Amino acid sequence: MSAVTSEAASDLSVLARAKVNLALQVTGRRADGYHLLDSLVVFASIADRISVAPAEALSLRVAGPFGAALAGAPDADNLVLRAARSLAGAAGIASGASIVLEKNLPVASGIGGGSADAAATLLALQRLWRVRPDPAALAGIALGLGADVPVCLDGRPCRMRGIGEILDPLPTLPQGWIVLANAGIPVATPAVFRARKAGFSPQLCLPAHFADFRALADWLRLHSVNDLEAAAVAICPPIAGVLAGLAAGPGCLLARMSGSGGTCFALHDDAASAAASAQRLSAQGWWARSGRLGGDPA
Numbered sequence: 001m002s003a004v005t006s007e008a009a010s011d012l013s014v015l016a017r018a019k020v021n022l023a024l025q026v027t028g029r030r031a032d033g034y035h036l037l038d039s040l041v042v043f044a045s046i047a048d049r050i051s052v053a054p055a056e057a058l059s060l061r062v063a064g065p066f067g068a069a070l071a072g073a074p075d076a077d078n079l080v081l082r083a084a085r086s087l088a089g090a091a092g093i094a095s096g097a098s099i100v101l102e103k104n105l106p107v108a109s110g111i112g113g114g115s116a117d118a119a120a121t122l123l124a125l126q127r128l129w130r131v132r133p134d135p136a137a138l139a140g141i142a143l144g145l146g147a148d149v150p151v152c153l154d155g156r157p158c159r160m161r162g163i164g165e166i167l168d169p170l171p172t173l174p175q176g177w178i179v180l181a182n183a184g185i186p187v188a189t190p191a192v193f194r195a196r197k198a199g200f201s202p203q204l205c206l207p208a209h210f211a212d213f214r215a216l217a218d219w220l221r222l223h224s225v226n227d228l229e230a231a232a233v234a235i236c237p238p239i240a241g242v243l244a245g246l247a248a249g250p251g252c253l254l255a256r257m258s259g260s261g262g263t264c265f266a267l268h269d270d271a272a273s274a275a276a277s278a279q280r281l282s283a284q285g286w287w288a289r290s291g292r293l294g295g296d297p298a
C-alpha cells in the first residue's frame with residue numbers, strides 16, 4: 001500500500017450505482033460449483049450512497065427507503081462492513097470509520113446492491129484512510145467479497161467473464177434510458193443458480209459498436225439472453241408479471257431480467273416514455289424507477 005497525497009471531503013461520499021446485466025449467459029461451471037458467465041454489465045443512474053467520516057472505531061448506520069430490509073441481519077454480515085474490514089486488514093489500518101449507507105435499491109434483487117455498496121465502500125475508505133492497494137490486491141479483496149464486486153468497483157460498462165473477475169471495458173455505448181422494476185420479493189442468487197435446468201450457452205459475439213440505442217436493444221434481443229431468467233421465474237412467478245408490465249410500456253425496446261432477479265429492466269430511447277412506464281408500474285404497487293444509461297462514462 002502507498003500513501004495518497006490529498007483528498008477532498010466531497011470524495012468521501014460515493015454513489016453505489018445499480019448494476020444491470022443487459023445480457024447474462026452461463027457458459028460453463030467450475031469444479032467448485034461457481035458458474036462461468038459471459039455478461040454485458042452497465043450501471044444505471046439509480047443508486048445507493050456510501051458516506052464515510054473519520055472515527056476511532058468502525059460503525060455503520062443504514063438509512064434510506066430499503067434500510068429496514070437489512071435490519072434483520074447482523075451488521076457484521078453487511079457487505080459494507082465486510083468490505084471495510086477486508087481493506088483495513090490488507091492495508092494494516094488500525095483506525096476506524098463512521099459509515100452511512102443510504103439504501104435506495106431493493107435488497108437481493110439482481111442489481112448488485114450489496115456488491116455496489118461494497119465497491120463504493122472500498123473507494124471511499126481508500127480516500128479516507130489514504131491508502132492505495134496495488135491493483136491485484138484490490139481485485140482480490142473485491143472478488144473475495146462477491147462475484148459482482150469487481151465489476152462494481154470498475155464502474156464502467158464491461159463485458160464480464162470468468163465468475164466475474166475477467167473484465168473488458170466496452171466501447172462507449174449509445175445513450176438511452178432504462179426502467180427498473182421489482183415486485184418486492186427478494187430472490188436469493190444461490191437458489192436461482194441451483195434451479196437452472198438448461199445447458200450452457202455459447203460466448204457472446206459482440207459487434208465492434210452499436211449505431212444507436214435502438215441498435216443495441218435489437219442486438220441484445222436477437223443475439224443474447226439472460227440464462228437465469230427461467231429459473232428465477234420458476235422460483236418467483238411474479239417476475240413474469242414484471243417483465244410483461246415493462247414490455248407493455250409504450251416505447252419499450254427490450255424487457256429482460258437483470259442478474260439473478262427479481263429486478264427486471266426495460267430499455268427506451270426517450271426519457272419521457274421511460275418515466276411514464278416507471279410511473280405506471282409504481283401505481284401498480286411495484287418498485288419502479290427510470291434513469292439514464294450509457295453515453296460517455298461519468
Ligand SMILES: C[C@](O)(CO)[C@H](O)COP(=O)(O)OP(=O)(O)OC[C@H]1O[C@@H](n2ccc(N)nc2=O)[C@H](O)[C@@H]1O
Pocket residue numbers: 021024033034035036037039110112115145146147148149162163164189190193259260
Ligand atoms: C448473477 C450475478 O448477479 C451476475 O452479475 C452475479 O454473478 C452474482 O454475484 P454475487 O451476488 O456477488 O455472487 P456471490 O455472492 O459471489 O455468490 C453467491 C452464490 O451465487 C452462485 N454463483 C455466483 C456467481 C457465479 N459466477 N456463479 C455462481 O454459481 C454461487 O452459488 C454463490 O455461492
Ligand SMILES: Nc1ncnc2c1ncn2[C@@H]1O[C@H](COP(=O)(O)OP(=O)(O)OP(=O)(O)O)[C@@H](O)[C@H]1O
Pocket residue numbers: 070073077078079080101106107108109110111112113114115117118148187189259260261
Ligand atoms: N449492503 C447490502 N445491501 C444489500 N444486501 C446486502 C448488503 N449487505 C449484505 N447483504 C446481503 O446480501 C444478499 C444479496 O443482496 P444484494 O442486494 O446484493 O443482491 P443482488 O442484487 O441479488 O446481488 P447480485 O445482483 O450481485 O446477485 C442479501 O441476502 C442481503 O441480505
